[in-house]
Amino acid sequence: MTKEREKLNLIDTDIHERVSxxxxxxxxxNPWKRYITDCHWIQxxxxxxxxxAVAGVDRADARVPDGRPAGSDLGFMQxxxxxxxxxxxxxxxxALDPSPSSMHGWYEMASALARAYNNWQxxxxxxxxxxxxxxxxxxxxxxxxxxxxxxxxxxxPKMVQVLLxxxxxxxxxxxxxxxxxxxxxxxxxxxxxxNEPPLYYGKWPRYFIEWHTLLPTSHMMQVTNxxxxxxxxxxxxxxxxxxxxxxxxxxxxxxxxxxxxxxxRHEVPWIKRMPSDIVREHIKFTxxxxxxxxxREFMQLIEQMGSEDLVCFSTDYxxxxxxxxxxxxxxxxxEGLRRKIFSENARALYPKLPQSKGGN
Amino acid sequence: xxxxxxxxNDMAPGDMKEATLGRASIVICRTSDGEFYAFANRxxxxxxxxxxxxxxxAPEPTDKVGEYKFCREGxxxxxxxxxxxxxxxxxxxxxxxPKFKLKEYKVEIEEDQVVVYK
Numbered sequence: 001m002t003k004e005r006e007k008l009n010l011i012d013t014d015i016h017e018r019v020s021x022x023x024x025x026x027x028x029x030n031p032w033k034r035y036i037t038d039c040h041w042i043q044x045x046x047x048x049x050x051x052x053a054v055a056g057v058d059r060a061d062a063r064v065p066d067g068r069p070a071g072s073d074l075g076f077m078q079x080x081x082x083x084x085x086x087x088x089x090x091x092x093x094x095a096l097d098p099s100p101s102s103m104h105g106w107y108e109m110a111s112a113l114a115r116a117y118n119n120w121q122x123x124x125x126x127x128x129x130x131x132x133x134x135x136x137x138x139x140x141x142x143x144x145x146x147x148x149x150x151x152x153x154x155x156x157p158k159m160v161q162v163l164l165x166x167x168x169x170x171x172x173x174x175x176x177x178x179x180x181x182x183x184x185x186x187x188x189x190x191x192x193x194x195n196e197p198p199l200y201y202g203k204w205p206r207y208f209i210e211w212h213t214l215l216p217t218s219h220m221m222q223v224t225n226x227x228x229x230x231x232x233x234x235x236x237x238x239x240x241x242x243x244x245x246x247x248x249x250x251x252x253x254x255x256x257x258x259x260x261x262x263x264x265r266h267e268v269p270w271i272k273r274m275p276s277d278i279v280r281e282h283i284k285f286t287x288x289x290x291x292x293x294x295x296r297e298f299m300q301l302i303e304q305m306g307s308e309d310l311v312c313f314s315t316d317y318x319x320x321x322x323x324x325x326x327x328x329x330x331x332x333x334x335e336g337l338r339r340k341i342f343s344e345n346a347r348a349l350y351p352k353l354p355q356s357k358g359g360n
Numbered sequence: 361x362x363x364x365x366x367x368x369n370d371m372a373p374g375d376m377k378e379a380t381l382g383r384a385s386i387v388i389c390r391t392s393d394g395e396f397y398a399f400a401n402r403x404x405x406x407x408x409x410x411x412x413x414x415x416x417x418a419p420e421p422t423d424k425v426g427e428y429k430f431c432r433e434g435x436x437x438x439x440x441x442x443x444x445x446x447x448x449x450x451x452x453x454x455x456x457x458p459k460f461k462l463k464e465y466k467v468e469i470e471e472d473q474v475v476v477y478k
Contacts, residue, residue, distance in 0.1 A: 174426060234425055262444055262456045262457070263405075263442040266418050266443075269419035269420060270421070270422050274457065
């Protein structure tokens with residue numbers, strides 16, 4: 001088994017580290033700190049449900065033995081995930097609490113939280129394990145402050161992407177384009193991970209299972225929005241990773257965008273090539289949560305995307321819908337494709353990752 | 361095979377006209393510069409009659425997001441169904457992907473008559 005695991009050489013594109021507000025306090029200045037200590041500020045929540053798994057949003061076995069929430073202890077994560085699986089690298093994506101870009105107001109507080117979170121992440125995770133790389137958290141709705149934060153921590157050698165949560169903001173809007181200019185300039189990928197997008201016409205379905213089933217539609221909206229708003233035409237070196245939406249919806253969306261472009265090109269004259277070509281050049285997708293399927297079904301989807309280079313493995317550790325690198329992919333995939341999914345597609349995506357195992 | 365479509369002056373720049381060439385339905389376009397072009401009167405997408413569409417202009421490709429420069433009035437055939445655009449002055453190629461084009465016919469002006477040849 002150990003020998004088998006060594007072959008994986010995994011670059012895991014979605015690992016959730018978690019901070020408690022208490023741990024964040026030393027990194028916050030006043031007045032922001034006292035809004036938590038004295039006024040009990042917490043991140044806004046909009047979903048009517050809990051995550052109805054055994055232990056809420058987390059794997060029941062990922063809770064830290066001393067009782068702290070899953071994802072909050074580097075040592076335990078190293079043991080349960082990085083060492084056990086044999087990760088080459090892992091990209092941290094945060095626990096989306098706090099999620100400064102999800103906030104619908106008080107952007108000064110959101111920007112302060114982003115700065116504090118980045119400092120906490122660098123000190124407690126990125127500089128303590130060579131395998132871990134990080135995401136720059138920003139308050140995207142204060143675009144000037146967001147760019148300043150990218151300038152401040154983006155050059156850190158372990159920061160590889162800028163994280164944008166998917167809620168109800170459409171990130172392709174030209175208002176946000178300075179963020180992409182800054183990301184491109186610092187060789188940072190844009191990583192989009194859903195937080196709490198309302199999916200039913202801006203409202204909530206009655207049941208969690210409906211919401212969770214349709215999460216990929218929120219990813220489809222962002223991809224469509226980014227492509228047709230010309231983000232990749234304006235920033236030709238920019239890359240986007242869509243995290244935790246899976247990829248099996250993309251054959252449909254690529255074909256649909258192409259079809260629409262043939263007829264409605266005149267509305268978006270800044271788009272000068274097939275949308276599916278833009279997707280193949282600029283966007284990649286994480287595997288998790290991967291639907292169970294045969295090798296044949298899996299290969300049909302890859303073929304319809306027209307490329308083996310678009311899919312990157314992700315575990316989503318420590319969440320309940322974690323995908324095991326040893327069991328999630330269909331058995332007997334060709335070794336070349338497996339290697340691409342497990343590591344090479346992610347390595348090609350992130351210019352700041354060491355380009356060969358052991359450093360470049 | 362040839363067919364006389366009309367007198368040259370029967371069509372103003374920007375006009376389109378349906379005609380037949382043998383058994384084929386064709387569309388004659390007089391572009392804004394006064395030139396004549398003829399194509400199969402059938403959209404390559406789903407077969408819509410192009411002569412029922414418009415000979416109009418289109419926003420030209422731009423490097424600037426949000427910029428619309430409407431130009432080439434009287435040069436672009438727009439399909440009456442899905443709005444697909446064909447460049448009358450560039451062999452009937454689609455604006456979205458110049459790899460695809462309409463079947464084009466040769467047009468001659470003979471003693472002020474518009475004549476289409478197959």
